[in-house]
Amino acid sequence: MANNMRYFIGNWKMFGEPGSIGILNKINRFVKSDKKFNKKYKVIITPPHTLVQSYAKAFSKQKIIIGSQNCYHKDSFGAYTGAISPYMIKSVDAKYIIVGHSDNRSEGDTDEMLKNKVENSLKNKLKVVFCIGENSEHKKQKKTFEVLKKQLGNVLEKKFNPKDIIVAYEPIWSIGTGQIPQYDDLYKTVKFIKKILKSIFGNQSSAVLYGGSVDSENISQFSPLNEIDGFLIGGASKSDQNFVDIIKNYYK
């Protein structure tokens, strides 16, 4: 069973309006009453940009932490219609940011843009949840390790502090599909990712999460995998009951 700090990160994607704060109140209430919280795990929720400021304010003295999803690749202010920079996200008190999600990669995020996003986010003291993952074609052609190595090596640099980065391994074929990797494959892949991270950061690794169709039913399959430092949870994070059950069942 888990010894190290675990992360349960909820990625709301394009979901949420001001009233959705009720979901977070319930999750917060649960973690407040759970003795394992903070000693064994942290909870971070990333609502859309429209809600970051009000939610970050509401939970500033509470247990759960508010993060954000994606940002523009340039920082500060500029003539970029519709864009939101890491500086602006930090100014409304987000603590974390998801960068490199396959949703954003598929809309044109290049490695160069992702490197800028990571660098500018770190510069603004946002902790980065950096997503990587192979698609089903890569998997079929047994190119998973090659793809992951490139995704990591092209963006992460030795000068970044590995403690400010969390890597989320999210196979694209598993996001929102109900399919999860085989236990052995996942074990080998997470080990491989940690090895690459050590080669980048000089024998230090970042935390490595798994993401893709995690729910309250399948979470117990991940509990014995000590190498996994937590989970990035999409669909199931939009329900307080599902999210809380994921945490409960992980530690059962």
Ligand code: PGA
């Ligand atoms: P999912 O999404 O849990 O709905 O598969 C995970 C993610 O995209 O981060």
